[in-house]
Amino acid sequence: MTDAAVRTPATPEPKDAVAVPSTAVGTGPRIDVPRVTDALLGTWADTRRQSRALIKDPAFWRIEGLSLAEQRERVLTQLHLLAKNGGSNRAMPKEYGGLEDNGANLAGFEELVLADPSLQIKSGVQWGLFGAAILQLGTKVHHDAWLRDVISLELPGAFAMTETGHGSDVAAIGTTATYDPETQEFVIHTPFRGAWKDYLGNAALHGRAATVFAQLITGGVNYGVHCFFVPLRDEQGEFLPGIGGEDDGVKGGLNGIDNGRLHFDHVRIPRQNLLNRYGDVAEDGSYTSPIASPGRRFFTMLGQLVQGRVSLDGAATWGAALALDIAITYANQRRQFDNGAGTPEVVLLDYGKHQRRLLPRLAQVYAQAFAHEELLQKFDGVFSGRTDTSEEREDLETLAAALKPLSTWNALDTIQEAREACGGAGFLAENRLVGLHHDLDVYVTFEGDNNVLLQLVGKRLLSDYAKQFKGKDAAALARFAAVQAAGKAFHGAGLRQLGQTVGDLGSSARSVVRGLRGDQQQELLADRVQQMVADVAARLRPAAKLPAAESAALFSANQADLIEAARAHGELLQWEAFTDGIARVADPDTREVLTWLRDLLGLTLIEKHLSWYLINGRLSVKRAATVSQYIGRLCARLRAHAQDLVDAFGYEPEHVRAPIASGAELARQTEAHDYYAALESSGEAPVSEKTLPRRP
């Protein structure tokens, strides 16, 4: 079935077939598709293209309908194939055969989502988590011992951090690693059921070892969570003594990965198996660390693992792009219902509602691609050591925490809308949309639950906000308080103190034509972030003086707003990255079309939060009333460019593989059209009952 979908159809190409004009091609500017592809692929375009070329091999494709065991076996085989083809060493030290190219590593990894998300995530488990823990948390002795075998997949491993009882709150995990100076061993132990390690890829079947996070206890002191290398299975795949586990069984997706549970009954490992870059225990049991603060040490260790979030931001974006490629290509060929104008049935994408469903999501995916490029550059800067400062690290973590939730949620939303826009055909596994949704579902809660990540971003925004006033004198604080009071007043009155913003909007008639300019969009989006943070900060200010329980209640009451402020921050970042990306485009026609697409994003975001802008006096009622109309106009204008814009993702038939996006639908339309035309000209077509004289 997939073969048929991929084969270039022997039927007419879209451009020649069914010579019925639709609004598919306009007369205005067209984008330069290859140049846009270059822009979207970004700094590591070469690696992305290598990765895409590799996965044109059907051996890497997700196959539907395999049993759980078959899927797991297939993905393991794919992983070996990937290792043989340079897919596992890009981030690794040159000493062990690696390329030491962190940005390229994630770029290449992200593209695997097009082949099979199970392959992507299982390779992420092996090299991005298990291997990266050894690399980033271990030292040379660990690298020498294991990295080569990790890269070659001689040593498949699990990353044992999450427990059944604790996911996001890693600091509270229950597994203990107690040092025994008698034998110079750590004793890894699971004290209760909630402390079982859970949801771990490679744990149910293939993992021969694991990097286990546990509370390090030595000399009667708990030094907090550290990571240990723990062998799991012997050569026959049997658990070693003291180790047990369970299979997590069928999941909502990613069933090519053998997720499972692990527990440890006083399992002894050598002292040297502590990955000791940030904390070590000497033979006598004394603890040392280059980072004195337990809190900072913990977050430094966890911060090494940010690449998971970075790469999911990219993978989710490319997955959503694939869904739009399929749905928009189909919508450009599929016809349904005639419009009474005597022409053939209408192409789906000519319906206003269909445009509204797909085109704003296309704008969103473009913004994500540009934002991800910035994130990846920042990541590469920090991890290559070029810009490895604590400020840059903190920015990187905040940026990843802001972007990963938005892109992974948007992926699910976009894939689902794409699937619905393809109707029953969209529900068939062969057309890939349902499988993409199943597999990417968990992206929103793993590697940091999206709401928890946004809350982290919100807290960072609050702390940055507070810093403005740190060390300020009384006069400055008084000025701040006055502004705040003014803010409160206009909140109630619906009129903003910054009169000029409302003043420059002009008549609503003109604004429908011109929409909101880029700088106006930027101001509205940025202003909203600032005001929301200031509002939450003001409401949380009493918390410091309250008893802990009341303080917690106050926080809880403001939690949803804080998360919403963080989301607004992420939206602004994506909008700005899109805008900056367009500025780098040389071709004026391309720039013009992409600017419309950016405007569609901006206006869609403003429409989504329109009540906030009205309540907070940022938009007049007149102006607000025009936003939706302008979105409709932008959709209609961009409709002619929709195919170019998805073509610019650069996917080849071997990446798309959905029969409905292969040209088959167009061939069917042409065949039906020709059949009716031939029947008509044969003179043998039945007449419609409706044309008969009415019976009495």
Add this chain to the structure above:
Amino acid sequence: MTDAAVRTPATPEPKDAVAVPSTAVGTGPRIDVPRVTDALLGTWADTRRQSRALIKDPAFWRIEGLSLAEQRERVLTQLHLLAKNGGSNRAMPKEYGGLEDNGANLAGFEELVLADPSLQIKSGVQWGLFGAAILQLGTKVHHDAWLRDVISLELPGAFAMTETGHGSDVAAIGTTATYDPETQEFVIHTPFRGAWKDYLGNAALHGRAATVFAQLITGGVNYGVHCFFVPLRDEQGEFLPGIGGEDDGVKGGLNGIDNGRLHFDHVRIPRQNLLNRYGDVAEDGSYTSPIASPGRRFFTMLGQLVQGRVSLDGAATWGAALALDIAITYANQRRQFDNGAGTPEVVLLDYGKHQRRLLPRLAQVYAQAFAHEELLQKFDGVFSGRTDTSEEREDLETLAAALKPLSTWNALDTIQEAREACGGAGFLAENRLVGLHHDLDVYVTFEGDNNVLLQLVGKRLLSDYAKQFKGKDAAALARFAAVQAAGKAFHGAGLRQLGQTVGDLGSSARSVVRGLRGDQQQELLADRVQQMVADVAARLRPAAKLPAAESAALFSANQADLIEAARAHGELLQWEAFTDGIARVADPDTREVLTWLRDLLGLTLIEKHLSWYLINGRLSVKRAATVSQYIGRLCARLRAHAQDLVDAFGYEPEHVRAPIASGAELARQTEAHDYYAALESSGEAPVSEKTLPRRP
């Protein structure tokens, strides 16, 4: 695994365990859970309870991880078991062993979603589509010939309406049934690939016959779409001559059903196989029908099949209720992060954001249950013949078209939020949320694509609106025009002409405390529907005078707004049904809590559309600013009732079957709590590094 999940845990019950106070139980009114269950189960509560009792048998449960072939075989076996246990005859005529109870039939059918949605939908294909086509579109000769075997499942069949090329636009299907007076046969034929029947349950494997929809052609005239009984397979399961097909393969869900494609190469069937209730062909080929208008005849035939939509509204509601039962039960036991108050970690449902995620959706599901009860009563009235008028039929179809989209979309939204709220555990198939999402996904596009259905509702609203002015004199029209002009003015100015609405809102301080009263919610919701319809009508008015292509373009530009107006109509209907349902509750405490829940629904809907209310002058900025705060307060107040409210769905462990909602999480929490308490009292607990004196 499921067994363990269902077994009553030997661990403490929620009420006794971990004696840590949360806000789970308040001191105010409590609902009378059994009485609320009665209200939710509605008129056909007895049948629902019978159906629920039957599916406590594990033979009916969805099993995870089966191969496609195994799933299909299992569901076929379940279907036989259902037929043996009275699950197939409720709607059928007494003459053939039926009960002639249409309402009970759908009520019992809907509950099957709890066992396995594949079982539900496959039984719907057999008895609600294939069987119902014979019953509703056929006459006594057809009933005598096939109904007994349909009921007993001796004769499994497919419902062959949709084609690859035409889904929602049934009138345009390509399959032909040409009458041959020589042999007194119809020739069923598929003229091109797009006219293959597609997505048909029972077509890939089990169907022995099909009710095939085709263009009826006799004497050179096409009388439009009619339904024909066509044998498909012999006793050995082989296709009969001239019939071919394909398997649709793996789908996004419902993989217990063998969906497939069918095509016909000049297949001859006896003249009598035309299901001839609404149109017949005599031996000589002359056509007769009790309904002269081809259009009305077509819609009458299709209208017989409304029960699919009615039942999906109910099934989606009970499926969403199950998801909330699982997620809220878990959120009431699961703890994560301490709040710094020295108490144990916080129960998820005590987080403001978690309340915001789950409780408005609980309100929505309650509203759906009450609205569905009204829909089911209307359906039963029409189909029993008690209230079978053309007005009632039209109302029934509009109501079903308004409610089914909302409840099926809400089901996906709610199930997804529930799955995310359960984190990694929610992604495991054993906890059922992912399977529910997979299976219910297609509910939003089958039995009428949701957007197409809402567009139908929108057109009905437009036509009802136009009727107000039909036959009115010039003075009335002038008055109408004046009101319209006034409407336009206030749209721009942001001030409504009905000053009293804004006038009675009082101070925002008071409104935060009191929210919006029920009558205010109703007025806001109802007013929005009216105004949106009037707005679209005004914008479409020029269409009648435009050339067809321009008229179509004008409609397309307003399509999204028309669909939005229909959605607003459905939301109002659900809100009103909830309100009426509460009025029937006798117990004042129950009524009070349910009224809070209804308020939460109303305020959530108003918040969702807040920018509309502001732009259209229905709410002052002051008032609008309080809506979100009031939702937060309502959530906090309802939090104590959340468990009661999901318990009132009346599900037993055999219906829930999710280990995370079985008490296992609470047992784990208790075990961990006891472990740490014992360690602490033993005096051997390690001290935290943080308590040590800071090293220099």
